[in-house]
Amino acid sequence: MKVIKVDPEKCTQCHACDLWCGIEIGSEKKELNDAIHEKPQPVPRVYVEGNNFPLHCRHCEVAPCIDACPNGTMRRDPATGLVYVYEPTCIACWMCVMVCPFGIIAPSPSIHVAVKCDRCRNMEYPICVDVCPTKALALEEREEGATWYGYAPKRSY
Amino acid sequence: MDFVQRKTADSVVDHFLKEAAEKEIPLVWDRYEGSLPQCGFCETGLNCRDCLQGPCVSHPFKDQNKVGICGKDKDILAVHSFVRLVVQGTMGYLDQLADFAKDVEAGKGSPKRKQETTKLIKDIQGMWGDGSTDVMKKFPKALIDGWKAAGIYPDGMASALFKVSQKLDGGVGNVEETLLWAFKGALMGCAAQMLQGRLKTAVFGDTAPTNVEVNLGVLPKDQPVVLLYGHFSPFLKQKIADAAKGKKIKVMGVCTDPFVPPYYFAPVTNYGSQEIPLMTGAVDLIVTGDQCVNPSLAELAKVWKVEVVPTEVLNRKDVSSFAKEIIGMAQEAFKARGEVARDIPNIKESGVMGFSAKDIHADKVVKALSDGKIKGIAILAGCNNVKFTQDQEIVSLARELLKKDIFCVSEGCASVGLAKFGLLNPKQRDASCGKGLSALLASLGKNVPAVIDLGSCENSGVTDFLLDMANLGKKPIKEFPIVACFPEANRTKAVARAAWTVAMGIPTYFWPFLPVTGSQKTIESLSGFCEEKFGAKLHVITEKMDYIKKAELLVKSLKKA
Numbered sequence: 001m002k003v004i005k006v007d008p009e010k011c012t013q014c015h016a017c018d019l020w021c022g023i024e025i026g027s028e029k030k031e032l033n034d035a036i037h038e039k040p041q042p043v044p045r046v047y048v049e050g051n052n053f054p055l056h057c058r059h060c061e062v063a064p065c066i067d068a069c070p071n072g073t074m075r076r077d078p079a080t081g082l083v084y085v086y087e088p089t090c091i092a093c094w095m096c097v098m099v100c101p102f103g104i105i106a107p108s109p110s111i112h113v114a115v116k117c118d119r120c121r122n123m124e125y126p127i128c129v130d131v132c133p134t135k136a137l138a139l140e141e142r143e144e145g146a147t148w149y150g151y152a153p154k155r156s157y
Numbered sequence: 158m159d160f161v162q163r164k165t166a167d168s169v170v171d172h173f174l175k176e177a178a179e180k181e182i183p184l185v186w187d188r189y190e191g192s193l194p195q196c197g198f199c200e201t202g203l204n205c206r207d208c209l210q211g212p213c214v215s216h217p218f219k220d221q222n223k224v225g226i227c228g229k230d231k232d233i234l235a236v237h238s239f240v241r242l243v244v245q246g247t248m249g250y251l252d253q254l255a256d257f258a259k260d261v262e263a264g265k266g267s268p269k270r271k272q273e274t275t276k277l278i279k280d281i282q283g284m285w286g287d288g289s290t291d292v293m294k295k296f297p298k299a300l301i302d303g304w305k306a307a308g309i310y311p312d313g314m315a316s317a318l319f320k321v322s323q324k325l326d327g328g329v330g331n332v333e334e335t336l337l338w339a340f341k342g343a344l345m346g347c348a349a350q351m352l353q354g355r356l357k358t359a360v361f362g363d364t365a366p367t368n369v370e371v372n373l374g375v376l377p378k379d380q381p382v383v384l385l386y387g388h389f390s391p392f393l394k395q396k397i398a399d400a401a402k403g404k405k406i407k408v409m410g411v412c413t414d415p416f417v418p419p420y421y422f423a424p425v426t427n428y429g430s431q432e433i434p435l436m437t438g439a440v441d442l443i444v445t446g447d448q449c450v451n452p453s454l455a456e457l458a459k460v461w462k463v464e465v466v467p468t469e470v471l472n473r474k475d476v477s478s479f480a481k482e483i484i485g486m487a488q489e490a491f492k493a494r495g496e497v498a499r500d501i502p503n504i505k506e507s508g509v510m511g512f513s514a515k516d517i518h519a520d521k522v523v524k525a526l527s528d529g530k531i532k533g534i535a536i537l538a539g540c541n542n543v544k545f546t547q548d549q550e551i552v553s554l555a556r557e558l559l560k561k562d563i564f565c566v567s568e569g570c571a572s573v574g575l576a577k578f579g580l581l582n583p584k585q586r587d588a589s590c591g592k593g594l595s596a597l598l599a600s601l602g603k604n605v606p607a608v609i610d611l612g613s614c615e616n617s618g619v620t621d622f623l624l625d626m627a628n629l630g631k632k633p634i635k636e637f638p639i640v641a642c643f644p645e646a647n648r649t650k651a652v653a654r655a656a657w658t659v660a661m662g663i664p665t666y667f668w669p670f671l672p673v674t675g676s677q678k679t680i681e682s683l684s685g686f687c688e689e690k691f692g693a694k695l696h697v698i699t700e701k702m703d704y705i706k707k708a709e710l711l712v713k714s715l716k717k718a
Contacts, residue, residue: 014196015198015214015216016194016196016197018216018218018219019197019198019216019217019218020194020197022217022218023197026218031699032197032200032201032674033201033670033674033699034699035217036197036201036203036217036218036674036675037217037677041217041218042217042218043218044218044219131194
């Protein structure tokens, strides 16, 4: 499964990724000069955190958000393994927001859905990876069994 | 900004783009593509680096960093982005003037009209000091009174330039007042341009409309060639031409004033393709100023073994000996470059350049307006910008306007772009112009082309023409159907130029859009507030449109005569 790999040494915290995520995915108008004035304010799905780390959804192998979602809105695409929000059935209960260990799900009261990175699953290429000026973000195959990419607790059964 | 598929409309440049790609030599277009997408914060003006607590942005999508650390909100950040450009652009005009005036004051050269020169030097000193100049008094009284009432009549370098720059440092202000400060700074640039144009004619004599040839085909194959790039003292240019005379050395120019009477420096190309002449192999030495000169020329020069001589250095030599040294170096370089292949496409175009306001009978233009023979006047300025297909915007726009009987005048490197495509060629005039416009142009003289070049940005041909119109038409400038357009604007000088054009009451269209779009308030103030104060808007248009739509916009904005 392809995931977004971050190289923190190359990230300059320029915020290009979250700006363009907000424009390309979060906004209605999809153009810079229109999206920045849109109401409700577009919500980017990537967070430039701490010391140079753009944080996206990890698409965990065992996803707490899918477990917590009461009505099956949070689901996994069987073909790609990506976790995404099926917006029509979201009841804005924010269970997923509370339970995500990475904190990357945002409640959006204005549009009544939970908002989360879906690795641009309906696009050819994730926008953040495309715009990153230092190539700190890359699209790569997830290594087998690599727990660094996701939340995969050791189970004893 | 977007990827541009077709880099240039100039086929000569295309020829070399292929060579550069094969040889893996990066040109301006490659560097532009490597920079995409450009920073959205800077493009929309929502950024600031005026202190060390930053750099700050106003993030449109995050609530925690919407306002700069010192408190500049998105409206102020955007208007400051505009102010920064205007200040730098104004200093460009002041720098050109200062260089020239300093040499004249030091007694260089023998001015053709001594009394006029002395008066102008006194005026220039007044401009630096408390701003009292005779040249600004040439504007109609109503316009001056309006500027004084708004508080923006330039009253000296300190209060018009230093103070406007300090607006960027902080203070409590609003968008509208900050904009007025920017216009005050820009008007100093206007005064500087007018003084420089007049000083040039007083010292060297008048420029007459001259038959010129432009584009790479003018480069000779078997003579030493010196190319003058950018802006530097006209005295140095004169001395270089003096030293070259009789030695069969060709002195030509790129992005520089082509006329220093009695000399003329053929414009080999314009801003967007300034790197290309070096690739012909025909250029032996380039003399570079600072303004409008790409630093990449130094790297390119190495590949084709071209000598590079910068003029704006710390320890400046005496002009005459410097010029002789340059010519000596050019001759040496020519001998050393014998085996460098020459690849000079045989493409050039004729044109007539070097009109000044006195060569246009403004009374005929005023009459043609009132008779309805022409529908309005368009001022074309700006140069090239890699964000557009080179020359396409300005040439196509000009052709649309000419067809609709709009009298077009051009300034600076815009003229060179138009010349490359025959719009300054009198023979192509009637084919490109509407009937009414053709008739007017034919009545202005024997050899008048479709678009009239009123001089480089070191002359105030356009402003002088507008002042003549206002005088003869007995109307304020803002009541004439005039529109200004920068179709491929680039340098900060263009932003200052646009600002003072609006201050004169002329609606101005500027592409690419100014970096103020992050603030609706700033966009609206550049429209509504400027219309209220000056009678004209500075248009910020983000909508993508082709040149036909742009031409329609320009025509619609022309008020009824």
